Amino acid sequence: MIKTRFIFNPRSGHNAKNPHLLERARAFIRERSLDADVVLTERPRHATELARRAVIDGCGLVVAIGGDGTLNEVAAGLVGTSAVFGLIPCGSGNGLGRHLGIPGPGKGAFRTLVEGRVRVIDTGEVNGIPFFNAMGIGFDAEIADRFNHLTRRGLASYVRTTLGTLFHYKPQTYLIRNGVASLETPAFILTVANSDQYGNDCYIAPGASVDDGLLDLTVIKRANAFNAAPLAARLFLKKIDGSSSVSRMRGNHFTIERAAPGLIHTDGETHQAAASLDITVRPRSLRIMVPATS
Numbered sequence: 606m607i608k609t610r611f612i613f614n615p616r617s618g619h620n621a622k623n624p625h626l627l628e629r630a631r632a633f634i635r636e637r638s639l640d641a642d643v644v645l646t647e648r649p650r651h652a653t654e655l656a657r658r659a660v661i662d663g664c665g666l667v668v669a670i671g672g673d674g675t676l677n678e679v680a681a682g683l684v685g686t687s688a689v690f691g692l693i694p695c696g697s698g699n700g701l702g703r704h705l706g707i708p709g710p711g712k713g714a715f716r717t718l719v720e721g722r723v724r725v726i727d728t729g730e731v732n733g734i735p736f737f738n739a740m741g742i743g744f745d746a747e748i749a750d751r752f753n754h755l756t757r758r759g760l761a762s763y764v765r766t767t768l769g770t771l772f773h774y775k776p777q778t779y780l781i782r783n784g785v786a787s788l789e790t791p792a793f794i795l796t797v798a799n800s801d802q803y804g805n806d807c808y809i810a811p812g813a814s815v816d817d818g819l820l821d822l823t824v825i826k827r828a829n830a831f832n833a834a835p836l837a838a839r840l841f842l843k844k845i846d847g848s849s850s851v852s853r854m855r856g857n858h859f860t861i862e863r864a865a866p867g868l869i870h871t872d873g874e875t876h877q878a879a880a881s882l883d884i885t886v887r888p889r890s891l892r893i894m895v896p897a898t899s
């Protein structure tokens with residue numbers, strides 16, 4: 606039997622509102638007679654330490670119960686190891702979970718942990734900071750920062766925050782290289798994605814695959830009163846490639862130069878970073894449990 610550890614973030618939005626998932630995890634362990642326990646995070650970044658500790662303790666499956674921030678922190682402790690990452694996605698966007706077909710906690714996420722199969726996926730790093738779904742700069746990072754400070758979150762608050770920031774944000778110019786081509790462009794949004802979506806079925810990188818050894822860079826050059834609504838529609842319809850405001854590149858390594866240091870986000874968590882960004886893929890570096898059918 607695989608030794609398993611659940612890492613529960615009591616502060617992620619869903620868990621703070623619905624702490625029953627902690628009891629649900631404990632009941633699941635009892636019902637299935639698993640060799641497993643549950644630990645709680647006590648502070649930001651603690652989940653990475655707990656995941657590393659779980660590997661040292663011989664756990665073959667380490668499960669995050671939380672949102673994208675918890676996913677990022679737990680997976681950061683597992684990347685490059687043979688331990689399998691399990692995800693009970695309960696954040697506001699769940700981009701990687703949706704891409705991989707991992708259901709929510711009420712729809713079979715726990716069952717997937719014992720009845721699913723292992724997929725081996727790529728992960729990314731920007732200036733040494735790991736990301737699993739997407740990283741971004743520009744408006745993208747600005748929104749992530751504002752969104753993280755909200756108490757009520759979800760698609761509706763995301764849309765409100767986005768619209769509130771949209772017309773004040775001034776795009777910067779970036780020099781992007783992927784080793785083959787270079788692109789100097791103003792960018793309103795600049796995202797490097799592993800999966801095809803941010804979350805909530807908002808497709809920033811249609812066609813992206815998590816196990817092709819490549820990352821997908823999308824630039825949205827401008828957003829204004831005229832193109833914002835059509836662009837938003839394209840994002841949800843997987844049709845951004847038809848927009849004249851969008852450029853895309855694919856690669857296993859990108860450098861991005863900007864005028865000054867500033868915000869970036871990794872899976873929705875924001876950080877201050879240098880003006881130069883070095884972004885690489887770590888091919889097939891994370892083992893993750895997905896439904897047998899996906």
Ligand SMILES: Nc1ncnc2c1ncn2[C@@H]1O[C@H](COP(=O)(O)OP(=O)(O)OP(=O)(O)O)[C@@H](O)[C@H]1O
Nearest residue numbers: 617618646647648649650671672673674675696697
């Ligand atoms: N015990 C804790 N006290 C305070 N913060 C914590 C604790 N444990 C984890 N965190 C932090 O909570 C933050 C939010 O977690 P997470 O992203 O999983 O939830 P969320 O923000 O509700 O989800 P999403 O980002 O998908 O909307 C993370 O940045 C993490 O570092």
